[in-house]
Amino acid sequence: MxxxxxxxxxxxxxxxxxxxxxxxxxxxxxxxxxxxxxxxxxxxxxxxxxxxxxxxxxxxxxxxxxxxxxxxxxxxxxxxxxxxxxxxxxxxxxxxxxxxxxxxxxxxxxxxxxxxxxxxxxxxxxxxxxxxxxxxxxxxxxxxxxxxxxxxxxxxxxxxxxxxxxxxxxxxxxTTPSRHKVTITNPAYKAVGDGKTLNTKAIQKAIDTCRTPGCTVVVPAGTFTTGALFLHSDMTLELQEGARLLGSDQAEDYPLDKGYYLYPVPEPLPAEAEYRNYRRPPSLLNVLPEDNGRSTAGREPGAAASNVRIVGKGVVDGNGWKRTAGGSITDEAGNELPQYAASSAGKVLDDGLLAAEQFRNAKENPDFLTGVVNKPETLEDSVLYGQYRSSLMTFMGVENLYIEGVTADNPAFHGVMILDSRNTTVNAMRHTTFNANNGDGLEFGGTSNGIVLNNFFDTGDDQVNFAAGQGKYGAQGRPSEDVWIFNNYMRMGHGGVAVGSNTAAWVHRVLAEDNVMYKVETGGLRMKSTSDMAGGGRDFLFRDTAMACMGSSAFIMSLSYNQSPSGYVAAESATFKDVVVRNVSVDGNNSPTCGMAVSDSKPVIDIQAGPSLGEGTASLSAFTFQDVVFRNVNPANIKGLQDSTFDGVTFQSVRNNANPWRLDQYSTGNTFTDVRPMPAAQ
Missing domain, CATH: 2.60.40.10 (Immunoglobulins)
Incomplete structure (x- = not known):
């Protein structure tokens, strides 16, 4: 017990x-x-x-x-x-x-x-x-x-x-009235679910003609290959059981002129030479503003669409990557999970499908990469790789979005992106993107009032990630706020609930509770930013969560993240504060398959204030760990944490029987009550 x-x-x-x-x-x-x-x-x-x-x-x-x-x-x-x-x-x-x-x-x-x-x-x-x-x-x-x-x-x-x-x-x-339904295989549209025919025009025609409020576009059983599709207000997309929307593996089926800017372009245009902004290709499923999200006005919640639903038991397959040699695994519940190649900019041409074609097209046709704000003379491979792959779904400027039941599979880039939207719910999805490079499950950017429940995550990057702009100009954007995450199962991937590294406009008021995390690789609660990103994260409550067989740390709060994006203008340091972790159990499992238990370099709590140490700043402060129990873990590594509370924290077993508390000289004003064992004398 x-x-x-x-x-x-x-x-x-x-x-x-x-x-x-x-x-x-x-x-x-x-x-x-x-x-x-x-x-x-x-x-x-x-x-x-x-x-x-x-x-x-x-x-x-x-x-x-x-x-x-x-x-x-x-x-x-x-x-x-x-x-x-x-x-x-x-x-x-x-x-x-x-x-x-x-x-x-x-x-x-x-x-x-x-x-x-x-x-x-x-x-x-x-x-x-x-x-x-x-x-x-x-x-x-x-x-x-x-x-x-x-x-x-x-x-x-x-x-x-x-x-x-x-x-x-x-x-x-x-309940609502029964709604009009349009099936994409009807003679008026003629979509063919043979896995070969390109159905972009047929499916888009069905979407465009489905204009009665509440109208439903039905994708029946079959594999329907398609390029980018664009949804609109007051509609439902229903993927019936056995249906698969399979993304085309050709770059031209995701036209750049229909894509989007991850963040708006400031007006007047920034004078700093280092400022960049790239128009990305559209995703497989999209709701986007008419101006590609360039202006803040076009991204206001409801400006692009309202009342959009995606439901059913079908699959949205981005066709982004080849599978590993094994192809799949049998997981802890006895189910088969796909396994995709873990890749990078240097290996994408070998490992990728759509990812490879989009990278190749961008590299071979740099003059066609339109929409770059303050375009440099040369676009490095890392930039091409980071800006010109399609995500699986992108919703921007939406008021009232509901997604239920569908499986998100194999994106070339991110999974489900919800940007500058309000009143959004993601319920009972399966996110099967492991180990696709950058294959996050959900990403919230500048979005408020979100609910995430009943999801199964097996992702190639963070399960639920929050972003809020980059540096000086990102700080002018909309915060990510008021999100409730509960009753999910999170396995593999990087962070379970992750913040950053883009934090300029703040991520705040998040409740994560009653989730189970298994084999998550880099932090059940992962907060990461830099000393020049601005903003940060605050007012988090992470409670009633069970975590086992973690890959490295259980909790990461760091301002030493070393992957700052290119093309942004630096600002002041980010800050993480007012974070509560309560009633959580963490078992490192003491097994070679669980990375935390076999390496001293993987602290169970990893807190790093970053380069601002010693300057009198409180960039990491007011954390509370209460009623948290650990076993089979490494000692904590705490640097620069101030004015925080540890109450009822128990370490049942620590690697090599070490004292679990390692705090540096900049960690001041912290209190320890009913903690077992207590920190050693400093």
């Missing part, structure tokens, strides 16, 4: 902000006007929002803030999510009621609708001695509903002894 003590869970303030701000997500109940981003249906449908919840300290034991993510209600189903009670130390499940009748529990529901849950169950089964904290599902998919019909829902917390708490406040959800 775990030796760390169990405290009642009280909603505390973090960095002077109530956890209402840390969490940033809640719902508007039936009373009053509808919240911005209410799901389709009547105005009584309660929409999760970034401002309507109050998580002050309390003693309530009923579930709170039952709500529905934007666009999650259809004609026959809806998705319910809720906040845990103020006090939830004895809660093992939740029960959902519809019109006063019990529908089932959240854990039972997750085994049907969440691709993460079978991995969570396998993780629990392997935890023979009960070392790990137990994550609990707190969402519920309701199916079998009728169109244009209102339903009342409540939820109770189920305690260890089988009793139930008082019910949450009730909400009423009204």
């Amino acid at each position: 775990r030796s760390t003590r169990r405290k009642p869970e009280i909603r505390r303030s973090v960095g002077g902000l109530a956890l209402a701000a840390v969490m940033g997500l809640g719902c508007v109940v039936a009373a009053g006007p509808p919240a911005t981003g209410a799901p389709a249906g009547k105005t009584d449908s309660p929409a999760c929002s970034s401002s309507s919840i109050q998580l002050d300290s309390g003693t309530g034991r009923a579930p709170q803030n039952l709500c529905v993510p934007s666009q999650a209600t259809g004609s026959d189903k809806t998705l319910l999510v809720w906040n845990k009670p103020d006090l939830y130390d004895d809660v093992v499940d939740y029960r959902v009621y519809m019109n006063g009748r019990a529908l089932g529990t959240a854990e039972e529901n997750a085994r049907i609708f969440s691709p993460a849950q079978e991995y969570v169950d396998a993780f629990r089964a392997a935890d023979k001695d009960g070392f790990h904290i137990r994550t609990v599902a707190h969402n519920f998919t309701v199916t079998g509903l009728s169109p244009r019909t209102s339903y009342q829902f409540t939820v109770t917390a189920v305690r260890k002894d089988g009793t139930e708490s008082a019910a949450s406040a009730p909400i009423t959800v009204t």
Whole structure:
């Protein structure tokens, strides 16, 4: 059994902000006007929002803030999510009621609708001695509903002894009407799912003619090869089971003039010679502004599109890379996972498919690389590789985005990019991109009010990454804020929840809870930036998470990241502060397959303030580690951490029986309470 003590869970303030701000997500109940981003249906449908919840300290034991993510209600189903009670130390499940009748529990529901849950169950089964904290599902998919019909829902917390708490406040959800559907294989469009025919024009025609509000474009079973596709407002793209959108491996099928700028171009144009901005090729699936995202106005949430949905059990396949010699592995739940070549700019022509063709096209045709702001005389291979590969999906300037159920597979670059958008939900996706170079699962950039739940991640880079601009001009952009990440299973990849290295406009108010992380390579919570990037990360709550067999560190907070992007203008140092890690279990597993346990160079907590050490700055400060238990790990490496708290932190076993605490002379003002063992005398 775990030796760390169990405290009642009280909603505390973090960095002077109530956890209402840390969490940033809640719902508007039936009373009053509808919240911005209410799901389709009547105005009584309660929409999760970034401002309507109050998580002050309390003693309530009923579930709170039952709500529905934007666009999650259809004609026959809806998705319910809720906040845990103020006090939830004895809660093992939740029960959902519809019109006063019990529908089932959240854990039972997750085994049907969440691709993460079978991995969570396998993780629990392997935890023979009960070392790990137990994550609990707190969402519920309701199916079998009728169109244009209102339903009342409540939820109770189920305690260890089988009793139930008082019910949450009730909400009423009204389903949408049945919507018009367009199938891409219909004679009007003639898409062919043979894996060979190029269907870009046929599928785009179906999308463009699907203009009735709520219209659905259906991709049936089959493999439909296509280039870049562009979605629009008030539509659903449905990939039915057995459907695969297979990205073309030809660069010309992703025309650069239809691409996008990762960050807007400042006006007036920066005078600094080192400033650059590149127009990237479009992704396989896109929502993009008419001006390619060059202006800030075109990127405002809703400026490009509103109310966009992608649903179904099909696959979006970027066709980016060749597979490894083995091709696949059998994972810890007994499923087959694809394995892609781990590559680089120097090897892309050997390892890549679309990635190779786009790199080759950019290298051989530099005069056709239009849209570069302040273009240098020569574009280095590293720049071509970093700017001219297509991601799998890019959504920019969207208000109300809902993605459910689809598999994101084999991108040439990143996975799902959500940029300068608001009210976005990613539910029950499978992200199978390992070990594709830069193959992140999700990336949020300048986006607010996001929800990430029930996902299975097996990625070639970070699972959920946050970015917020680069340096002096990036600081003028929109922050990434108010994102809730829960009930996901994260394996392999780099960081589980990652921030940076682009942090100029800040990443703040993030709640990550009830996630399981297995074999994650470089930090379950990974915060990285540089001493000249600006901005940083603040007001994070990372709690109720189980981590095992980590590749290196469990927690990384570093301003010594050495991969600064080219073409940006430096600014002041980034800062990480007001970060809470609470009720987390970490097992290094003491196995050669788990990198942390076999190398002294991989500290379980790696905190580095970077080059600003000794200058009197507090670039890393106000961290709290509370009720965290470690075993089979390396000692921590803490440099330049100030005014932080370690409370109830237990190291059950450390490599070579070393003292787990290694703090340098710049780590000052820190307190250690009920810590086992205590730091050695400095």
